[in-house]
Amino acid sequence: MSAVLLSGKQLAQTIREKAHQEARELEADGLRPTLAVVVATDDGSTHWYVRSIERAAGSAGIGCRIVDLGPDATEQVLASVLQDLSGDPSVHGIILQTPLPPGVGTDELVGHIAPEKDVDGANPLSLGRLAVGRPSFAPATARAVIEILDHFDIPLAGRNVVVIGRSAVVGKPLSLLLLERDAAVTVCHSRSGPLEKYTRTADVVVVAAGRTGLLKGSHVLSGAVVIDVGTNVLPDGSLVGDVDEDSVRGIAAALTPVPGGVGSVTTSLLLLHTTEAAREQARTLVPGSAG
């Protein structure tokens, strides 16, 4: 048996087309949905990623404003830029791209992103609202995992799901989204002990640790579904996930590839969140307009 590959490409395309359609409708009402991406690094792979968001936005009729503050930007400058963008009516979504300059912390800064423009669910208010089931944007990567599972008709209610990783951007929000879908959720991390103690009973394993080859075939049940969120750049420049594909492929029933899995869906969801944010902001400003 060899695991079926759960490619995210078709789903990513469908979501991007939906965002494009939304953008056309908003444009007909005189509003161009616009995403601002704040960058403060000279890291090449980050700039490559930001350009890929810009290209995807362009092809979906969404404006993309890259605010590049350079690798020496101070926390004060970043905070002030995020506040300005939050108050700018021509911007509907804001992302603060990591990594940030040394010594600049993400935690305080993301609090300056207005919750209604927080299309990547970075502000702690968004996570709090998610925790109590109030409307908010979930981090796009966490939502991408759910969208992939839904797209391939993988049931979640009453299923045993193990999430490896407990970060505020992936593991925690994903565990909340899974709970909302009535899964029985276990979250593992670097201090939770041997992974197989948890993963060997899981119907679905989601790994988001950023550790090449962390999840091996011996960790998973025969027939399990494995979602690989990890993105690790090898010395030769190639991109791999957290799953040891060679050993997992023969055991799992299905596996997302890296690249071409969760990551491709994530970018499309950022665009869709931006059109959703623009529509909601237009509705709030002028009751009855833009849908």
Ligand code: NAP
């Ligand atoms: P992070 O903040 O570094 O968190 C990693 C998590 O994994 C932590 O909770 C850590 O545990 C846990 N962990 C690390 N080593 C482990 C081990 N040996 N066993 C069990 N748990 C372990 O990373 P992140 O921002 O959540 O991102 C995780 C991965 O997803 C990275 O590869 C990142 O590049 C990727 N990512 C992909 C996308 C996408 O769109 N595809 C988007 C975002 C992130 P502790 O809490 O105990 O330290």
